Amino acid sequence: MSKMNLTRRGVLKTGAIAGAGVAAPTIFTAQSAAAFTNEPTGSSVTLGFNVPQTGPYADEGADELRAYELAVEHLNGGGDGGLMNTFSSKALQGNGIMGKKVEYVTGDTQTKSDAARASARSMIEKDGAVMITGGSSSGVAVAVQALCQEAGVIFMAGLTHSNDTTGKDKKANGFRHFFNSYMSGAALAPILANNYGTDRKAYHLTADYNWGYTTEEAVRTSTEAMGWETVAAVKTPLTQTDFSSYIAPVLQSGADVLVLNHYGGNMVNSLTNAVQFGLRDKLVNNKNFEIVVPLYSRLMAKGAGANVKGIFGSTNWHWSLQDEGSKAFVKSFGTKYGFPPSQAAHTCYVQAMLYADAVERAGSFNPCAVAEALEGFEFDGMGNGPTLYRAEDHQCFKDVLVVKGKENPTSEFDLLEIVEVTPVSQVTYDASIFGGELGSCNPGA
Amino acid sequence: MGILEVKNVGKRFGGLQALGDVNLSVAENTVHAIIGPNGAGKSTLLNCLVGKLIPDTGSVMFDGQSVLGRKPYEINQMGISRVFQTPEIFGELSVMENMMIPCFAKRDGAFTPNAFIDMFKDREIVERAEQMLEEMNMADARNDNAATMSRGNKRRLEIGMCLAQEPRLLLLDEPTAGMARADTNNTIDLLKQIKDERDITISIIEHDMHVVFSLAERITVLAQGTPLVEDTPDNIKGHPKVREAYLGETQDAA
């Protein structure tokens, strides 16, 4: 690590040198050393940024990392301060966190839960990280969240959309800013009904794993409540690359809407294939055939190219939002990197800021104190309007964006346009519906 | 009643009748050679004896027991060892290890999961293998990698490995094929020595008449998948049918 690093380990080092005159080595156990895991006692604090750097989500991970670097810069008083200027809480001073300079370590999750945990453990055990954040899939988020609970550090989830993260697998030390499947369904359904009518027959293609199941379930329930009928739902393997055999039978089924409950590479390929089959040029039941993608991201839209034009989906945040927070974030990110941030970058930046702010407000890095500060915290100015970090499941509740693939993009980043900002009241649900047990916070000592 | 009794054995490969109706009796403690021109079915017959092929018709009895339908290793455990045309040894193992394997096979049977003893601490096996190496005049080479030996020595090792199992019938498939004259003579001497010193039946398939007539006590001539004639070497030499079928070229040349 850096020469300036004075994390707990660094402090141990200096402490030992100071006591070197005594000659006898100091022996103590981790338990007695600190009040909680990796308590920063020096002049700096280390955060762990655990993002996919290899594998299919590497670009998304790279964008997350850019956001984190930007957040660190802002927290340490560099740059234009970004969202610190618009954030409703004014606890952050630009002098690090509680006066300690923010340092960071990075790791590669490889979008595999084992690798992600290995990387997170190395941050906790070797680098003395007091908080882990990042990730680009729910599998990784749940795995790392469980690890952080056990180790006694805070986990601020990155991009993870499955209900499970703050549902059946929620943990007291874990927090999620990103929205979830349920919210996507609830936000999309009214817009779909408005645009495509209430008399629609939907055909679902669903990625055959947890996230796919929860997303299909959410979209189905909410669209059926609007009067839609679900003709069929077919599960597709995660490793599938060519979806032709799943898409070809769609027209035959009499369906007039295709819902692609896919993410990442699956979504890019299934959407490309569906458009290739010319589905969107067809008239079925005297209606235009439509395609819906519940979870959109700009990077995926970029991968699918022109195929996204006119296709509805939901997203956590988009750079074209015109509120002060979004504008401030786009400005500082765009100035530094030359292109607008993705939603993954946004959620990661905000998570880092929220953590820092919670520490300031709690006056301690102790995970239990931080968790308490985050629970029930209401804030604004972070680009999503007024937001609540719900205490019961550590899920953020905020407006959800319904977006549509833009017909005439002006640049390679200008691929989505916002159709509607679904108010938070429409996407709020009861904390108990997904089961799971939050447990109590673990400070690790 | 011979130790090996082959009765009415036939084998077809698709449209090709490789073996017609083979009857053969090998008497115990003799050297019995099977000769014949290329494509006469010698190798097919041999493969039927050791379990590599299963004949379509007929029976093969070894010491009163049928070998048909048994796997090669089972037939070997009955007492039939085979020497291949090109020496088949464990090239990546040392000469000593090569020799120990048949000793283990003889003592412990086809499968023994003895994974926790040090093989070099098994005195009985080590002594037996060392003794066999002595007998084969290979004791000096015991630590050599088997693959690095000369072809003649590989052959010698292979024969020694077969003998280590104390087989009752030793089958040799053209044991001197591709060998230099000196190696061939060494092999003949070795086989003669084996014949003299042991109670063993040897059956040999061979091309080289020099080898056959130096060793064999009985000779069966195979042509087009059927035995033409079976007799002593002296009678075979002069047999007109044999000359016609097999030594024809020699006649022309003469």
Added chain:
Amino acid sequence: MFGLDKKDFRLLLLVAVLVVLAPFLLNPFPEGSAMAQFNAGYPDLMQRFVIFGIFAIGFNILFGLTGYLSFGHAAFLGVGSYAAIWMMKLLTMNVIPAIFVSVIVAGIFSLAVGWISLRRSGIYFSILTLAFAQMSYSLAYSVLTPITGGETGLQPKVTDPRILDGTLANGATPKANLFGLEMGSSFEWSVGGWLFTFNAGYYVAAIVMLVAFYMSIRIFRSPFGMMLRAVKSNQQRLNYTGLNAKPYTLAAFVISGMYAGLAGGLMVAMDTQVGAERMFWTASGEVVLMSILGGVGTLIGPVLGAGAIKYMENILSKINKEILHQWFAFMPDGIEDILVSLVYPFIGKGWHLTLGIIFMLVVIFLPGGLVEGGQRVARLFKRKKPAEDGPDGKTTPAE
């Protein structure tokens, strides 16, 4: 000693010393120094070294001795892991039953897979094992979600039954332990600028690894091991020497499957989590690469290979641009930037590139793997001394 000859005993002793002193040896650089980035002496990575060492040792018993290349060994690791986590969820957080059951379950599963796959040899065998492993992975990720947790995997939860354990204290999280000794607990010793971590879990895993390594030496030196090498060398001769190759290879397959299960169980014991990716074909490929990189058929090679790959995965991937700038900060600005941009593609997100290059370099220049590299170095030092190892009556696989 322990039924080993002098040379093998020395090797075992060497490995034991290295393993015991690993917290020192892997942390050669003082905390806070620029080189501390390369320290690997923290619990997670040390645990991974020995666990993947076990996995590779077991794999080598099959591949190194019999030559049968299984491309589906990760399935046994995964099955072992699932068995272990279920023991922790249902029975107790004590690691003993978890590890024990993981070995048994992996053994049964590998018996079934091996029994079928060993009907074929060569590439056909490899593809059969691959097919079984890929099926296991696909099903575990999707339709078996109720049993495997699918995408999000399985972790112990506060609400699990755990019939042998008492109810957890309010607010406590279930932690893997050995009769009360928590796997995560560590003892830290700071001396001078150095900080050494002695982790309970690591030492538990290390003892298991030493036992596994010892057993593998015994197998290598046994008649059974020789038969396995004979299978690789000449199966035809083996059959015509009255030996049945099938039960030998099947036994080797099951043993290596149980080693994989043991590794899987230990992974759960050290880090209580299982995900289906553990069974993906790349994970099976990884252990193949570990064995080849270290030296196929050698005793210590696979362990070295496992260590090398895990080291790169965990250390190289964590170096980022900022750290590079700190390293080269003593250089003039322009040169610093050039150096950083030269090194940058090979670290952090580019660690795969370094891995690929090292694979190629090793196989091109060290055909026997890392072990051969070690031997060459040793020979360099020994050249002047007369060879002290007299003929010991066998060609031992190189160490």
Added chain:
Amino acid sequence: MEAIILQILNGLDKGSAYALIALGLTLIFGTLGVVNFAHGALFMIGAFCAVTLSRILTLSHTVVDDTQTDFLGNPLKVDVPYVMDWFGETTGAAIIDWAVPLSILFAIPVMIAIGVIMERGLIKHFYKRPHADQILVTFGLAIVLQEIIKYYYGANPIPTPAPAAFKGSFDFGAMLGFDPNIIIYPYWRIIYFAFAAVIIGAVFAFLQFTTFGMVVRAGMADRETVQLLGINIDRRFTLMFGIAAAVAGLAGVMYTPINSPNYHMGMDFLVLSFVVVVVGGMGSLPGAVAAGFLLGILESFASMREVLAVLPGLNQIIIYLVAIIILLTRPRGLMGRKGVMEE
């Protein structure tokens, strides 16, 4: 009925992709006996030939458009490709539109060159080495190639559409007397199928009817004898490697409009192509092609919802299940030669 016809079409289309990739692999792996883990990477590089050519064709200079603004509120910079300057907007746009078909011409020499360099520089030294070494070196090479592509093109898929003329789909159903819009199939996939058929036919014809092919086939059967005849088989094998690389590359080029290429698409196909080759039988070109189509068709049928309703999860495992069944019933796959890679 309609569903079955559709899935047969799908199967043929998937099968042609599998067969094409397996064909190149089997030339190297099934016949030269080199375990080439870099074959998937060749497929991927082929796809990126198409990406590269379309990048070259869209090489642009920027023009500042004051009427529009970018995301930071500055005047928008618009990229104008040089081809549009040179050939006028319509012709230029048409050239860019046809980037993928044009890439075929671009990819052939590039891929042959890559194949030849790979063989001469690396693989040649590994013919006599153990398969384990071949695995390690080709896997290392595959990673290196992949990372180079990732370094320059990123990890995200890059959309590479087919020319506008081939968008949309053809209505087979209407032709056969079914209701319209029931059996439709995209034009580009039909082209892919035809293209695969042509390439497969060309490779077979080349091996069957040319002296070169004859010598190569003889060399595969018995390398030493052919060498004894004074024929330089090595040089021919080198070119064979080039051809195999070109076949893999072309499969990649034509695949880009079907799925947006990304740097790890080769790894996704690698395992599958090995399965196809082995199921087809080592050393058999017709076997590889037959296995490709067989697995493609079965995979398509397994993805029907009527099938999945009875056997959930079948689509996850079908390829491997079929591989196991075939390898257990036919020891050397569909048409394997004895003794190739059986040790």
